[in-house]
Amino acid sequence: MNVFILTGAGVSAESGLGVFRGPGAAMWKRYDPMQLATPEAFARNPALVHDFYNMRRRNLIAASPNAAHVALARLEAQLARRCGALTLVTQNVDDLHERAGSRRVIHMHGELLKARCASCGAVSDRRDDLAVDSRCGCALRPHVVWFGETPLDLDEIFAALEAADLFVAIGTSGAVYPAAGLVRAARGRGVRCCELNLEASDNAAEFDDRRYGPASEIVPSWVEEILAK
Template sequence: MLAELPSGLIAEVERAAKLLATKQRICILTGAGISAESGIPTFRDKQTGLWENYSAEDLATPDAFARDPKLVWSWYQWRRQQVASKKPNPAHIALAQWQYHSRSTHHQLTLITQNVDDLHEQAGSVVTHLHGNLWRNKCSRCDTPYQSQSNGSYDSEDSINFDEALIICQHCDGYIRPDIVWFGESLPVQSWQTAEEAAADCDVFISIGTSSLVYPAAGLAQLAKHNGAKIIEINPYPTPNTLVNITLAAKAGVILPELVKRMGVL
């Protein structure tokens, strides 16, 4: 696969591998691009079917849920159906293998994601979610986590209930909502603290499938850079960012398997 890439990109992959092989603490942030390679639409993609006249940004807000909870809940149930059959791609698998390998070599690899799917977990990774989890629910009023009484929880494709009927919290009678960080809401305190600590303490910060210009990604990369870390970006559409030391302008599913192979992980 790597032989099909331009010689300049091959050289950059090898340079990144040599850098990473000498470092102990790696912080990785993944975004929508890595999930898109598994067929999961991004927020920038045009909505389809019944939702083509709606904007994702207009539905993923507390105000939208307060105004029309049935509409927002139905949209998330539709999104869950779109994501349920998707599987990890070679990028997810390579990251999981790298993380597993790092435990035996006493390296520290912290994986953080802006994605709400569970493809990293399916691949075997331990990951910190900054924007919540599509398969979890909570009360919109009291924040109590919700588990379905009929099928346990959204733990696997076989146990998912896509019913669009609204659910009432047993504790306060509020409506149950997806446990997602919506526009206008704060990131989870513990998850953000984990991300900040990992970025501040890393030797190399890797941005995969997400812009290095948009927050919170930009804030983490800047924090890492400020503390002396090298920055690697893996993105077929790289951002014009002076923070980045090495740019790998190709899909993560192509780059990551080759990168970890050259590091001796595979």
């Protein structure tokens, strides 16, 4: 079995990393994304943008994977032993999937613990704070995809989707494209689709199976069911 999993902020929420949309203290209710997460915002006020991402980077370094991350890493390992495969595509810029043991992770929206030179495009690991002055002599920016920019590795993502037998979205809002359109692409191929989420996403009607609850509870339970088949 080849399983394609798309994860969003909901899978990391119980690790203390905030979600961007939805009820409660969603991040884009507290902060204006147009002032913090666009190329224009960075050009206008790079110090403000760096302050925001430095805060998020410090929060990430202090966080730990939760049971949902661990369960997905276990699923990947077990499928490999059964001649199957798991492709994990995440909208998250955290590294909690990797810290839990997942090996094949595609970060379509970039990675918070990396920086990219805005001039030459070179990407490097970066765990400390970024500032307007940078090591390479030009403008370092967070290696994240901002509003108005194209997500990363789309060719690899759609190639993996073509080989999938099962599509699963975990902790996603269903509001951000092109990620939100992946379920429809999977359905167009006749692939069964499952949503695991705290509550119904914007595109919940696209899924054949839907389960709701905290990710740390429903994801391990779902993984156990898949491995029992």
